[in-house]
Amino acid sequence: MSEHQPMPETDGADDGTDRRTDGQSADAAGERPEGAATDAEGAAADAADQTEDATDAAGERAAQTGADSVVASLEAAGVDTVFGVQGGAIMPVYDALYGSEAVTHVTMAHEQGAAHAADAYGAVSGEPGVCLATSGPGATNLVTGIADADMDSEPVVALTGQVPTDLVGNDAFQETDTVGVTTPITKSNYFASSPDTVGEDVSTAFALANHGRQGPTLVDLPKDVTRGETDAQPVEPEVPDTVRVQERAPADEVAAAAETVAESERPVVLAGGGVVKGDATDEVYEFATAHDIPVVTTMPGIGAFPEDHDLALEMAGMHGTGYANMAVTMTDCLVAVGTRFDDRLTGGVDSFAPDAEVVHVDIDPAEISKNVEADHPLVGDAATVVDQLADAMPRSPDTAEWVAQCEAWKAEYPLDYRAPEDEPVKPQYVVETVDAATDDDTVVTTGVGQHQMWACQYWTYTQPRTWVSSHGLGAMGYGLPSAIGARLAADDDQSVVCFDGDGSFLMTCQELVVAVREQLDVTVFVLNNEAIGMVRQWQDAFFEGRRMASEYPWVPEFDKLAEAFGADGFRIEDYDDVPDVVEEALAVDGPSVVDVYIDPTENVYPMVPSGGDNGQFALTEDQL
Incomplete structure (x- = not known):
């Protein structure tokens, strides 16, 4: 039977605050809907209603607000790391996180990065990764990552801020029907309706994300619910009685x-x-x-x-x-x-x-x-x-x-390639060299494209949970934020390596700021062919070489870009560079980026044309 649960029908909304980290309210610019409270008023009310780090007789964190209950439920589930971006509607939850000693928050540069990091955290740890975002654009920016987790059955719990319930459906500032948008791409999602039950909603979402066939779940959190008072205590994750998963076959x-x-x-x-x-x-x-x-x-x-x-x-x-x-x-x-x-x-x-x-x-x-x-x-x-x-x-x-x-x-039919010394560096050689220089338990993450396939083919994988990529959705930009999530989930003595393409890296390279800030030991190899290589390969093979919008006439020097972010930058331009640069980059105790100038004519083979016969694979373009 399906584990999808029926969803309440509702629209999403926000209370008029924007997502600026300086806390300035959009109300000051006249954007607040009539009758909505300002953030300053809400903060004053919160301060009056909450006591600092209160605990009950059992020593557990006592929930005073719905937001406290949300955080207490995460703690009860054993969550130690969450990824997110702050904003107006989710602010009460962040305020409750401020008092948590058990949960570490990693501030990402973009909500898509938060979702991908949570996805990779779940893939490596086997336990749900958690991401947070505010309403409206914050929630919609999570959608790519949630869809990716849904396609690949990765356990993710997404918590999104929402406007107060009395503004839902009024087209309030930063209002989006988050439940409606994400219903097709989640196992289950919930619109939290009460401070007394919001903690249970989060616990149930966590349990379902990890139960049976894993996948993403979401809880939409109206601001009046997270600000509202409650004396409900946190509960450990529990799957609803209505959900049945068959363990044994007849x-x-x-x-x-x-x-x-x-x-x-x-x-x-x-x-x-x-x-x-x-x-x-x-x-x-x-x-x-x-x-x-x-x-x-x-x-x-x-x-x-x-x-x-x-x-x-x-x-x-x-x-x-x-x-x-x-x-x-x-x-x-x-x-x-x-x-x-x-x-x-x-x-x-x-x-x-x-x-x-x-x-x-x-x-x-x-x-x-x-x-x-x-x-x-x-x-x-x-x-x-x-x-x-x-x-x-x-x-x-x-x-x-x-x-x-x-x-x-x-x-x-061996996997092999030609590597004449007088031609540009072959990407396969780079992958093999990094593989030889690292331990068997190294975690490999990738973006999507030709580099992803070379990382599949020319790295020898011997252990589970060491390959982390975007499979079903094929989301370019997955590589770097997933390396961040993988790094925080992996054992301290495991290496984390990301193979990315120039096109894929450009989509989420802003997440380097997170790796630098958190001093995360990840090594990124950008296999740079100045193109969206897989698209170019298909255009050459199936569109008579009409390379429309697949080649980049200019890309930045990624080693220098990395240094601007505060990471270590390296460059590989010929075969003599490869062994030493790989060794130097891997030795960095922190984030490093290697800009690898690869042969721009190199393609991925074997290849079966879409919808073709696997037994009729092509080893060269002439065979397609």
């Missing part, structure tokens, strides 16, 4: 699937993002290695199976390896775990795994047979169901010839 269906796997001659395990999010990597590893079954991953599933293992075929799909795509095309039994079979993976559905019986394991029944028909649908928690499948196996399939065939495909 035994008879598991037994039938196991028999199909045992009888197969060419089985493949397809590990999707749900394997990582469901903490099922150990179970998938044990199942595949016990029965000598090759493993392919989706792009969100990178890290679900160690890519240095003999059974690893790495990523399949549009820019997947030739050997992964051959295996998926020729398999007679596809054991797909935690994947939604999106079009970047399947290409044309009719040509995807055409001879396979499909065993589909997924916690969300809505994904079963949505894109690819499942012969054996197994709804349930990935780790649990894979264990069930392992226990039900009557015998191992005879895969010796099949494994040998997959090894032959690896030799026939």
